[in-house]
Amino acid sequence: MQILRASDYKTMPWKNGMGSTTEIAIHPANAKLDDFVWRVSMAQIASDGPFSLFADIDRTLLVLEGNGIDLRVTGCPPVRIDRETIHSFPGDQPTSATLVDGEILDLNVMSRRNSASHDVKRIKLAQHRHFTVSTQTILMVETGELEIVGPTAAPLLGERDAILVDETTPSLTLNGPATAGVIAIQLW
Missing domain, CATH: 2.60.120.10 (Jelly Rolls)
Structure with a gap:
């Protein structure tokens, strides 16, 4: 990560x-x-x-x-x-x-x-809390703050901060207010 x-x-x-x-x-x-x-x-x-x-x-x-x-x-x-x-x-x-x-x-x-190819999606935390990683992925905070919980601890992410993960991190939990928004960019 x-x-x-x-x-x-x-x-x-x-x-x-x-x-x-x-x-x-x-x-x-x-x-x-x-x-x-x-x-x-x-x-x-x-x-x-x-x-x-x-x-x-x-x-x-x-x-x-x-x-x-x-x-x-x-x-x-x-x-x-x-x-x-x-x-x-x-x-x-x-x-x-x-x-x-x-x-x-x-x-x-x-x-x-x-x-290479890519796919881009907006994620609202009100609808998604768990994110499965199957390829290289950038998760960028669009609005609000976000804590990423996975195999290793990640610090709090602010607006426009991001993390880069790959398939060796199979699952992440996204913690933040329901109004927080994340952009998921999958790259393969």
Whole structure:
């Protein structure tokens, strides 16, 4: 189990230079934007505009803060991504976004096609307390605080903190208020 603290995340320019991204985790650890197998990051989107292109990358996007964006991906119908939506799309197609009503903070999960895959879900503690791990997984606290109970003790996680676990940790118990929200990112 690896603890990922929001205070330790790295912030860097977007690939297209039009904003900044905060990297939560990347594999392999020393990878760059053109050779990662998978990457999880957050970005503050303050204006309408194009997304960076990533060859052979599949992306999933969700909104953490703000009212959402209207996403246009070449070859796909337009979609509104808001606080209830999780949307996947090819990262190598020209993509642009229009803010719905003010800036947003998004979570962006990317995996290299033919090398890795990912799945992203929101979990509300009111409905789930036990989480079974079958593959490499990042659990990020979206709202509230969370205690993770598993084979080894984990410290209290605050908002935007995360843990990285793999199949050697078969089961976790998520303790926190019923209003707490967690984002589960499974990577294989």
